[in-house]
Amino acid sequence: MVTHRIALIPGDGIGREVTPAARQVLDVVGKRHGVGFAYDEFDWSCRRYAELGAMMPEDGLDRIRHHDAIFLGAVGDPSVPDHVSLWGLLIPIRRGFRQYVNLRPVKVFAGVESPVRAARAGEVDLVVVRENVEGEYSEIGGRLGHDLAVQEAVFTRAGTSRVAAFAFRLAAARRGRLTSATKSNGIVHTMPFWDEIVAETATDHPGVTWDAEHIDALCAKVVLDPARFDVVVASNLFGDILSDLAAAVAGSIGIAPAANLNPEGEFPSMFEPVHGSAPDIAGRGIANPLGAIGTAAMLLDHLGHAEAAAEVEQAIGDVLAHTRVRTPDLGGTATTETFTKAVLEALR
Amino acid sequence: MVTHRIALIPGDGIGREVTPAARQVLDVVGKRHGVGFAYDEFDWSCRRYAELGAMMPEDGLDRIRHHDAIFLGAVGDPSVPDHVSLWGLLIPIRRGFRQYVNLRPVKVFAGVESPVRAARAGEVDLVVVRENVEGEYSEIGGRLGHDLAVQEAVFTRAGTSRVAAFAFRLAAARRGRLTSATKSNGIVHTMPFWDEIVAETATDHPGVTWDAEHIDALCAKVVLDPARFDVVVASNLFGDILSDLAAAVAGSIGIAPAANLNPEGEFPSMFEPVHGSAPDIAGRGIANPLGAIGTAAMLLDHLGHAEAAAEVEQAIGDVLAHTRVRTPDLGGTATTETFTKAVLEALR
Numbered sequence: 001m002v003t004h005r006i007a008l009i010p011g012d013g014i015g016r017e018v019t020p021a022a023r024q025v026l027d028v029v030g031k032r033h034g035v036g037f038a039y040d041e042f043d044w045s046c047r048r049y050a051e052l053g054a055m056m057p058e059d060g061l062d063r064i065r066h067h068d069a070i071f072l073g074a075v076g077d078p079s080v081p082d083h084v085s086l087w088g089l090l091i092p093i094r095r096g097f098r099q100y101v102n103l104r105p106v107k108v109f110a111g112v113e114s115p116v117r118a119a120r121a122g123e124v125d126l127v128v129v130r131e132n133v134e135g136e137y138s139e140i141g142g143r144l145g146h147d148l149a150v151q152e153a154v155f156t157r158a159g160t161s162r163v164a165a166f167a168f169r170l171a172a173a174r175r176g177r178l179t180s181a182t183k184s185n186g187i188v189h190t191m192p193f194w195d196e197i198v199a200e201t202a203t204d205h206p207g208v209t210w211d212a213e214h215i216d217a218l219c220a221k222v223v224l225d226p227a228r229f230d231v232v233v234a235s236n237l238f239g240d241i242l243s244d245l246a247a248a249v250a251g252s253i254g255i256a257p258a259a260n261l262n263p264e265g266e267f268p269s270m271f272e273p274v275h276g277s278a279p280d281i282a283g284r285g286i287a288n289p290l291g292a293i294g295t296a297a298m299l300l301d302h303l304g305h306a307e308a309a310a311e312v313e314q315a316i317g318d319v320l321a322h323t324r325v326r327t328p329d330l331g332g333t334a335t336t337e338t339f340t341k342a343v344l345e346a347l348r
Numbered sequence: 349m350v351t352h353r354i355a356l357i358p359g360d361g362i363g364r365e366v367t368p369a370a371r372q373v374l375d376v377v378g379k380r381h382g383v384g385f386a387y388d389e390f391d392w393s394c395r396r397y398a399e400l401g402a403m404m405p406e407d408g409l410d411r412i413r414h415h416d417a418i419f420l421g422a423v424g425d426p427s428v429p430d431h432v433s434l435w436g437l438l439i440p441i442r443r444g445f446r447q448y449v450n451l452r453p454v455k456v457f458a459g460v461e462s463p464v465r466a467a468r469a470g471e472v473d474l475v476v477v478r479e480n481v482e483g484e485y486s487e488i489g490g491r492l493g494h495d496l497a498v499q500e501a502v503f504t505r506a507g508t509s510r511v512a513a514f515a516f517r518l519a520a521a522r523r524g525r526l527t528s529a530t531k532s533n534g535i536v537h538t539m540p541f542w543d544e545i546v547a548e549t550a551t552d553h554p555g556v557t558w559d560a561e562h563i564d565a566l567c568a569k570v571v572l573d574p575a576r577f578d579v580v581v582a583s584n585l586f587g588d589i590l591s592d593l594a595a596a597v598a599g600s601i602g603i604a605p606a607a608n609l610n611p612e613g614e615f616p617s618m619f620e621p622v623h624g625s626a627p628d629i630a631g632r633g634i635a636n637p638l639g640a641i642g643t644a645a646m647l648l649d650h651l652g653h654a655e656a657a658a659e660v661e662q663a664i665g666d667v668l669a670h671t672r673v674r675t676p677d678l679g680g681t682a683t684t685e686t687f688t689k690a691v692l693e694a695l696r
C-alpha cells in the first residue's frame with residue numbers, strides 16, 4: 001500500500017470545519033484503492049499570528065517541503081489585516097513552491113440552481129487556469145509620503161509562457177477551446193506582452209481553437225453564456241476575479257474546488273478550496289464542505305489516483321442530484337457534518 | 349432660448365448609427381423645454397487614422413475645449429490596434445479635460461429580462477462611479493528586452509479623494525449606501541492606500557453607510573444580489589469590469605448609458621454609452637440606440653435640464669415596458685431607426 005504524506009493546514013474560520021470533511025473522504029476512498037494518507041497538522045493561522053506574531057514559523061516552508069501534498073482549509077480573520085494573513089502564509093507557499101498554476105474548475109451540478117438563467121446543469125463545465133505567482137500581485141511599489149502610491153505589475157516571459165502552455169495542454173485534453181483574458185486596450189504594457197506570448201504558445205497547439213477577450217467583456221459573457229467556455233487562462237488578478245465570478249454562476253462559492261499546482265513536481269502542490277474563512281458563519285458548523293471535498297478529489301488526481309478522484313466527484317454529483325441534503329448557502333439546513341456524511345454514503 | 353454647443357464625435361462602427369438617435373432625442377426634448385443644440389461634428393475615428401495616421405488632429409482638444417459638452421458614439425475598429433484608437437482619442441479627452449468621474453448607472457427595466465434570476469425590474473438601481481484618469485491605466489512601464497514587461501499603477505491622494513468624495517455625495521443624494529471596490533489583500537500598495545482615503549472621506553459623510561468589498565467577491569455579489577447596491581466606487585480597472593458586468597446583469601450592454609464628468613465644469617464633460625463600436629453588427633442598422641439615448645439624458649442632466657432628462661428616461665422605460673419593439677440584442681427584430689422612433693413617440 002502506498003502512503004502519501006499530507007501537510008494539513010486547517011487555517012482559520014470555516015477552514016477548520018471543512019478540513020476534517022476532506023480528510024474523511026480521502027481516508028474512505030483511499031482505503032478502497034489501497035492508498036493511505038499520513039497527515040501532519042500545522043496550526044498556521046491568524047490565531048498563531050495573535051500569539052506568536054507570525055502566521056507560520058520562519059522555517060515553515062522547509063517543514064512541508066517533503067510532503068507529497070499540502071491541504072489548506074482557508075486563511076483569514078477580521079483581527080488580522082488580510083494582507084498580513086495572506087502574504088504571511090498563502091502567498092509564500094504559492095511562490096516558494098513555484099505553484100504557478102491555480103486551477104479552478106467550475107461546473108453547474110444537477111440539483112443546484114444557478115443564479116444565472118443560461119447556466120444549465122451539465123452544460124457549464126469550464127476551468128480557470130490562473131497564473132499564480134507573478135503579475136499584478138507584487139510587492140514592488142510603495143508610497144511617496146502622504147500623496148502617492150504606486151504598484152508595479154510584473155510579467156515575465158517564462159512565467160507567462162509556462163502557464164499558457166499548461167492551459168493549452170489542458171484545453172487539448174478537454175474540448176479544445178481556450179479563451180485568454182486580457183485588457184490590452186487599457187493596460188498597455190503588460191497585457192499586450194501577455195497577448196503576444198499566448199499567441200506564440202498557440203502555434204504549438206494547432207488543435208486548440210482560441211481567442212482573447214478583454215476582462216470587462218469576458219466577465220459579462222461568463223454571466224450571459226457560461227456554457228461557451230472550456231479553458232480560460234488569466235493573469236493572477238484576472239484569474240482571481242473570473243474564478244470567483246464563475247463559482248457564483250455555478251451556484252455557490254462553497255462548492256468550488258481549487259489547486260495550486262507545481263506541474264513539474266519539484267515541490268509539493270497545495271490544495272485549497274476557493275472559498276475563504278467566512279468569519280460570518282464560522283463556528284456554527286454549517287459551512288459547505290463540498291468545496292473542500294472537491295479539492296480533495298483534485299489532490300487525489302494530482303497524486304495519480306484518477307479513478308479515486310472520479311469517484312469522489314461522482315459522489316458529490318450524486319448527493320446534489322439525488323438527495324435534498326444542502327447547507328444553508330445552497331438553501332438547505334444541513335450541517336457540515338450531515339452533508340459530509342451524505343457524500344461518504346454516496347461513496348460507499 | 350438657451351443654445352448649447354455640442355461637439356459630436358460619432359466615431360466608428362455602431363457609434364455612427366446610434367449618434368443620430370441621441371441627437372434626434374436631444375432636439376425633440378430640447379424644443380419642448382426651450383433648449384437648443386448646435387452641433388459641430390468631428391470625424392475623429394479609426395477611418396481618420398487609416399487616412400491621416402492619427403485619430404484626431406494635434407490640436408484636437410483645443411477644438412472642443414469651449415463646447416458645452418461632447419457626445420461620443422464609440423471608437424474602435426479591427427484594423428487599428430485597440431490601444432492606438434483608445435489612447436489616441438478617448439483617453440486623451442478623459443485626461444486632458446480632467447473627466448475624473450466615469451458615471452455608469454445600471455437599472456433593470458420592466459420589460460427586459462435579466463440574465464440573472466435575482467435581478468427584478470424596479471429593484472436593481474445602482475451607479476458605478478469609476479475613477480477615470482489614473483490608477484491601473486498608466487503609460488508608465490515597458491519591456492526589458494524580450495523577457496519582462498512591467499506596468500505601474502499610480503494612485504494619487506488628490507485623484508482618489510476627489511472621486512471618493514463625488515461618490516459619497518452621490519450616495520447621500522440617493523439611498524445613502526456606498527460600496528468601495530478594493531483588493532487590498534492582493535494588491536498590497538495601491539489598494540490599501542485607496543481604502544484609507546475612502547475611509548477618511550467617509551468621515552465627512554456620516555449619513556452614508558459604506559463598506560469595502562474585494563473585487564472578486566464583489567463581482568460575485570453583483571450577480572447574486574444586484575439589488576443590494578446603491579453607489580459603487582471603484583478604480584479605473586475595477587470600475588471598467590464592474591460596469592460591464594452590471595450592464596450585462598441589467599439585460600444588455602446596449603442599454604447602458606455613461607458620462608465622463610469633469611464635475612467642476614472647468615472643461616467639457618464627455619457623454620459616451622458603455623457599449624463599443626461592435627464591428628460584428630456595424631453597418632446593418634440594428635444597433636440598440638437606448639444606450640446612446642440614455643447617455644443623451646445624462647448630458648441633459650449635466651447641463652442643468654433635469655426635467656428634460658427625466659422625460660427621456662421615462663420614455664425609454666415606457667417603450668420597454670409597454671411596447672414589444674426591441675433590437676436583436678434584446679431578442680427582437682427592430683432596427684435602430686424603429687427603436688428610436690418608438691422612443692420619440694413616447695416622448696411626445
Ligand SMILES: CC(C)[C@H](C(=O)O)[C@@H](O)C(=O)O
Pocket residue numbers: 185186216434588622
Ligand atoms: C476601450 C477601453 C479602453 C475602455 C476602458 O476600459 O476604459 C472601455 O472598455 C470603456 O469602458 O470605456
Ligand SMILES: CC(C)[C@H](C(=O)O)[C@@H](O)C(=O)O
Pocket residue numbers: 086240533534564
Ligand atoms: C485572499 C486573496 C489574496 C486570494 C487571492 O486573491 O489570491 C483569494 O482571493 C484567492 O482567490 O485565493
